[in-house]
Amino acid sequence: MATTAFSLGHVRRxxxxxxxxxxxxxxxxxxxxxVVADQQNRxxxxxxxxxxxxxxxxxxxxxxxxxxxxxxxLVQGLVSTIVTEPYMGxxxxxxxxxxxxxxxxxxxxxxxxxxxxxxxxYPMEGNEKAIGLDYRKNEAQRMAALRxxxxxxxxxxxxxxxxxxxxxxxxRIPVFVPTAGGGTRFWGIVSAVVDVDRLYAAxxxxxxxxxxxxxxxxxxxxxxxxxxxxxxxxxxAGNPVSAxxxxxxxxxxxxxxxxxxxxxxxxxxxxxxxxxxxxxALVVLPILIAGRLFGERQKNxxxxxxxxxxxxxxxxxxxxxxxxxxLTTNELVWDxxxxxIYGKSADGGSRGYTDWAQAIHPEDIERAKRDFDSAAAKKxxxxxxxxLLRPDGTVRHVRTRASYSQGIGGxxxxxxAEWDVTSDVLLTETLIRERQLxxxxxxxxxxxxxxxxxxxxxxxxxxxxxRRYLDEMLADTGESDRRTAMLHLDLxxxxxxxxxxxxxxxxxMLVQASKVIKAxxxxxxxxxxxxxxxxxxxxxxxDDDELSALxxxxxxxxxxPVDYQxxxxxxxxxxxxxxxxxxxxxxxxxxxxxxLYRAKSRGRNRHEFxxxxxxxxxxxxxxxxxEILSGLxxxxxxxYYQPQFDAKSLEIVGVEALSRxxxxxxxxxxxxxxxxxxEELNVVALIDxxxxxxxxxxxxxxxxxxxxxxxxxxxxSATRLEDKDLxxxxxxxxxxxGTVSFELVESIxxxxxxxxxxxxxxxxxxxxxxxxxxxxGTGHASIVSLLKLQPRRLKxxxxxxxxxxxxxxxxxxxxxIIEIGKSLGIEVVAEGVxxxxxxxxxxxxxxxxxxxxxxxxxxxxxxxxxxxxxxxWLAAG
Numbered sequence: 001m002a003t004t005a006f007s008l009g010h011v012r013r014x015x016x017x018x019x020x021x022x023x024x025x026x027x028x029x030x031x032x033x034x035v036v037a038d039q040q041n042r043x044x045x046x047x048x049x050x051x052x053x054x055x056x057x058x059x060x061x062x063x064x065x066x067x068x069x070x071x072x073x074l075v076q077g078l079v080s081t082i083v084t085e086p087y088m089g090x091x092x093x094x095x096x097x098x099x100x101x102x103x104x105x106x107x108x109x110x111x112x113x114x115x116x117x118x119x120x121x122y123p124m125e126g127n128e129k130a131i132g133l134d135y136r137k138n139e140a141q142r143m144a145a146l147r148x149x150x151x152x153x154x155x156x157x158x159x160x161x162x163x164x165x166x167x168x169x170x171x172r173i174p175v176f177v178p179t180a181g182g183g184t185r186f187w188g189i190v191s192a193v194v195d196v197d198r199l200y201a202a203x204x205x206x207x208x209x210x211x212x213x214x215x216x217x218x219x220x221x222x223x224x225x226x227x228x229x230x231x232x233x234x235x236x237a238g239n240p241v242s243a244x245x246x247x248x249x250x251x252x253x254x255x256x257x258x259x260x261x262x263x264x265x266x267x268x269x270x271x272x273x274x275x276x277x278x279x280x281a282l283v284v285l286p287i288l289i290a291g292r293l294f295g296e297r298q299k300n301x302x303x304x305x306x307x308x309x310x311x312x313x314x315x316x317x318x319x320x321x322x323x324x325x326x327l328t329t330n331e332l333v334w335d336x337x338x339x340x341i342y343g344k345s346a347d348g349g350s351r352g353y354t355d356w357a358q359a360i361h362p363e364d365i366e367r368a369k370r371d372f373d374s375a376a377a378k379k380x381x382x383x384x385x386x387x388l389l390r391p392d393g394t395v396r397h398v399r400t401r402a403s404y405s406q407g408i409g410g411x412x413x414x415x416x417a418e419w420d421v422t423s424d425v426l427l428t429e430t431l432i433r434e435r436q437l438x439x440x441x442x443x444x445x446x447x448x449x450x451x452x453x454x455x456x457x458x459x460x461x462x463x464x465x466x467r468r469y470l471d472e473m474l475a476d477t478g479e480s481d482r483r484t485a486m487l488h489l490d491l492x493x494x495x496x497x498x499x500x501x502x503x504x505x506x507x508x509m510l511v512q513a514s515k516v517i518k519a520x521x522x523x524x525x526x527x528x529x530x531x532x533x534x535x536x537x538x539x540x541x542x543d544d545d546e547l548s549a550l551x552x553x554x555x556x557x558x559x560x561p562v563d564y565q566x567x568x569x570x571x572x573x574x575x576x577x578x579x580x581x582x583x584x585x586x587x588x589x590x591x592x593x594x595x596l597y598r599a600k601s602r603g604r605n606r607h608e609f610x611x612x613x614x615x616x617x618x619x620x621x622x623x624x625x626x627e628i629l630s631g632l633x634x635x636x637x638x639x640y641y642q643p644q645f646d647a648k649s650l651e652i653v654g655v656e657a658l659s660r661x662x663x664x665x666x667x668x669x670x671x672x673x674x675x676x677x678x679e680e681l682n683v684v685a686l687i688d689x690x691x692x693x694x695x696x697x698x699x700x701x702x703x704x705x706x707x708x709x710x711x712x713x714x715x716x717s718a719t720r721l722e723d724k725d726l727x728x729x730x731x732x733x734x735x736x737x738g739t740v741s742f743e744l745v746e747s748i749x750x751x752x753x754x755x756x757x758x759x760x761x762x763x764x765x766x767x768x769x770x771x772x773x774x775x776x777g778t779g780h781a782s783i784v785s786l787l788k789l790q791p792r793r794l795k796x797x798x799x800x801x802x803x804x805x806x807x808x809x810x811x812x813x814x815x816x817i818i819e820i821g822k823s824l825g826i827e828v829v830a831e832g833v834x835x836x837x838x839x840x841x842x843x844x845x846x847x848x849x850x851x852x853x854x855x856x857x858x859x860x861x862x863x864x865x866x867x868x869x870x871x872x873w874l875a876a877g
Contacts, residue, residue, distance in 0.1 A: 030280040045266035053241045057256045063203040072171045074100045075192040086177040089685045098123030108195040114188040129164040148172040154248045156221045156788035169194040212256045221250025320419045327412040343390030379404040397425040462514035465528040474585045485579035488592035491533035492572035494606045504840025505564045514555045551575045551607035572605035624677045639694035640858040644851045645798045654711045657695035685720040698861045715739035727763045737768020794821045805837045815845045
C-alpha cells in the first residue's frame with residue numbers, strides 16, 4: 001500500500017509541474033467558450049426565426065378564431081328567433097337569414113332541419129339539392145348532428161363535401177323550444193355552412209405574399225390529435241411552430257415553418273468563428289512558446305504524474321475499492337475505499353478473513369462464503385453480491401468480483417474489486433413495487449372503465465340498454481341473413497300521468513313498462529329504452545304471427561292499471577313492427593318508426609306492420625313533397641275564384657280566392673290533393689301569400705275594366721297568423737279598406753290565448769281588412785270568442801247547409817246560427833248552396849250571402865270575368 005501511494009504521488013507532481021498545462025487549460029477553456037458561443041449563436045438565431053414565424057401564425061390564428069366565431073355568432077341570433085317561432089316557414093327563415101348575409105362573413109348558406117330533415121334554406125339558389133336531406137340517414141353528417149342533439153352543444157364539423165357541391169365547415173346548433181309543460185323539446189338543427197375557400201382567404205391562409213407554409217390539423221375540431229386537412233406533410237415533419245385555434249366545440253392545431261424550411265446556419269456563423277479562432281490564437285500561442293522552454297526538462301515526470309492522476313481519478317469517480325486476499329495466510333489488504341464501504345476506519349491496519357465474514361449480514365454469510373470458497377477451489381473467477389451490516393447499524397448492498405492469481409514465490413491470491421450497489425438494489429425494489437402498484441391500478445381502472453361503459457350504454461332508470469347501445473349494436477350487425485324484426489313502442493297517455501301526478505309517477509310507469517316488455521321478450525331478444533317513453537325490441541327468427549302475438553301480449557299487459565301511491569294509473573302502448581332478412585338493421589328501425597306513426601294515427605293502443613302499402617304511401621308523399629317544392633319554384637300555384645251572391649238580389653257581392661295547383665301532368669288540383677303534405681313541408685303560408693298576390697292583381701285588373709266586384713276574400717292559415725312579420729308585409733300592399741277579407745278557419749284560433757295571433761288579427765282589422773270565420777259550426781268556438789274577435793262575417797260550413805232541404809232539425813240549427821250572427825251584427829254566409837231549394841230556404845231564414853255550385857263553381861280569373869259579365873245566374877234564380 002505504501003508503494004502504491006508513493007507512485008501515485010510522483011505521477012501527480014509530474015502532471016502539475018508540466019509546462020504545457022497552462023496552454024492546454026487555456027486551449028480547453030477557449031474551445032469550450034467557442035463551442036458555447038457557437039451553440040448560443042445558433043440558439044438565438046433559431047429563436048428569432050421561430051419567434052418571427054410564431055408572430056405570423058398568431059395573426060392567422062386570431063383571424064381564424066374571429067371569423068369562425070363571428071360566422072357562428074351571426075347564426076345564434078337566428079336560432080334564438082326559431083326558439084320563439086318553432087313553426088317558422090321558408091320565407092320567414094329566408095328573411096331572417098338574408099339579414100345575416102348582409103353582414104361581413106364567410107357563410108355559404110344556412111340550413112334549418114326540423115326533426116333532423118333540412119326543409120329551410122337560405123339562399124335557396126344553388127342549395128336545392130340539400131332540401132330534404134335527413135341527417136339520420138346521411139352517414140357523413142349523422143354522427144355530428146346526433147352529437148349536437150344529444151349533448152345540446154354546438155358541433156363544428158369539417159371540412160366536409162356538401163350535397164350541393166363544394167367544401168365547407170358546418171356548425172350544427174341544436175334547437176330546443178319550450179313546451180307547454182314548462183320543459184323543452186328538440187326542434188331540430190340549424191346548420192351554419194362556412195365556405196372553406198372564403199374562410200381561408202379571409203384569414204390570410206392563401207395570401208400570395210405569405211412567406212410561411214401552414215398546416216391545419218384537427219378535422220371536425222378534434223385538436224392536435226385529429227386529421228390534417230390543410231397544408232403539406234413538409235410542415236408537420238419540419239419541426240413547426242404550433243398554436244391552438246380555439247373553436248366553439250373544440251380546437252384545431254395550426255403549425256407553420258418558413259417557406260423552404262428553417263435556415264441551416266446563422267448568417268454570422270463564419271464571422272463569429274473567425275473572430276473566436278483569432279482570439280484563441282492570440283491567447284494560446286504565447287503560452288505554448290513560454291511552456292516549450294520548460295517542457296523538455298519535465299517531460300518524463302509529467303507523463304508519470306498524468307498516468308497516476310488518471311488512475312486515481314478513475315478509482316475515485318467509480319467508488320470502487322480494491323482488495324487482495326492471501327489464500328495461504330487469510331490476510332486481507334483493503335484500500336481506503338473498501339474501508340469506507342465496510343464502515344471501517346482508514347487507519348491502514350491489517351485485516352483478515354474474519355473481519356470480512358463478520359461484516360456480512362447473517363442471512364447472506366453462508367452464500368457469500370460458498371461463492372468465495374468455490375471460486376478459490378476452482379482457481380477461477382469470483383463474483384458475488386451480498387449485504388453488509390455496518391457498525392453503525394446501516395445495511396449496504398455490495399457487489400464484488402475477483403480473479404485467482406499467484407504472486408511472487410507462487411503465493412495463491414484472490415485480487416478483486418468491490419463497490420456499493422445499494423442505490424441500484426433499492427431502485428430495483430422500488431421499480432418492482434411501482435410495477436405491482438401500477439398493475440393493481442390498471443385492474444382498478446379496467447373495473448372503472450367497465451362500470452363507466454355500462455353507465456354510458458344503459459338507461460339509469462330502467463337498467464335497459466339506451467339509444468347509444470342500440471346504435472352501436474345496429475352498426476355492428478349491419479345486414480343479417482337471419483330474419484330480423486324490430487318493434488318500436490311508444491307509450492300512450494304517458495304525458496297525462498306526468499302532468500297530473502308528477503315525474504316520479506311517470507318514472508314508475510316507465511319502470512313498469514320496461515318490466516312488461518322484458519318479461520314478454522325472449523331471452524335472446526334485445527330490449528332498449530331509446531328516450532322518453534319510447535322502447536325498441538330487436539328479435540330474430542319470428543314470423544309475422546309470432547310478432548303479432550308478442551305485440552298483443554305487451555299491449556294487453558300495458559292496459560292493466562298500475563297503482564301509484566293509491567292512484568290507479570292507466571296507460572297504453574302503440575307498436576310499429578318491421579321485419580325482414582337481408583335488410584340493413586338501421587333501415588329496419590326507420591321502417592318500424594314509420595309503422596309506429598301509422599299505429600298512432602289509426603287510434604293508438606294497437607300495432608301496425610310496415611308493408612308495401614306504407615312504403616308506397618311514403619314514396620307518394622315524398623314525390624308529392626318534391627313536386628310541391630318544384631311547383632312553388634315554377635309558379636304552378638294559382639288562384640281560382642268562386643263568386644258570392646246577395647241572398648235577396650242575387651247580385652255578386654264578393655268573390656273567394658281559392659288555391660289551385662296547376663300540375664304539369666295531373667292538371668288542376670284542389671287543396672285536398674296537396675294540403676296535408678304542404679302543411680308537413682311548412683309551405684302553406686307561402687301558398688296563402690301567392691293566392692293573395694294573385695287575388696289583389698286580378699282585383700285591380702277587374703276594377704280597371706269596370707267589373708264591379710265589391711271585395712275579394714282569401715284563406716289565411718294558422719302558420720301565417722303566427723308570422724310576426726305579417727303586418728309589415730300587408731302594409732306594403734296598400735290594400736284599400738273594405739275590399740279584402742281574410743277567412744280564418746274557426747278551429748285555429750278561437751278560445752286560444754296566443755298573444756301574437758291576437759295582436760296580428762287586431763292589426764289586420766286596423767288595416768281595413770275584414771275578418772271572416774270559415775267553416776263555422778265544425779270547430780270549438782264559443783260566443784265569448786265571437787264577442788272578443790268581432791268578425792265581419794260568419795261562413796256556415798257546407799256540412800250544416802246540405803241537409804236543410806230534408807231535415808227540420810238541421811234547418812232550425814242553421815236558423816239559430818243566423819240569428820246569433822244577426823244579434824251580434826255579423827253577416828252570415830252560407831257555403832254549399834247546391835240547389836234552388838237551398839237558396840230559397842236560406843233566404844227565408846235571413847241568410848245574407850250565398851255561395852255554392854248552384855250559382856257558380858270556382859274558375860280561373862279570365863273565366864270568372866266572362867261569367868260576371870254574362871249575369872246568366874240571374875236566369876237560374
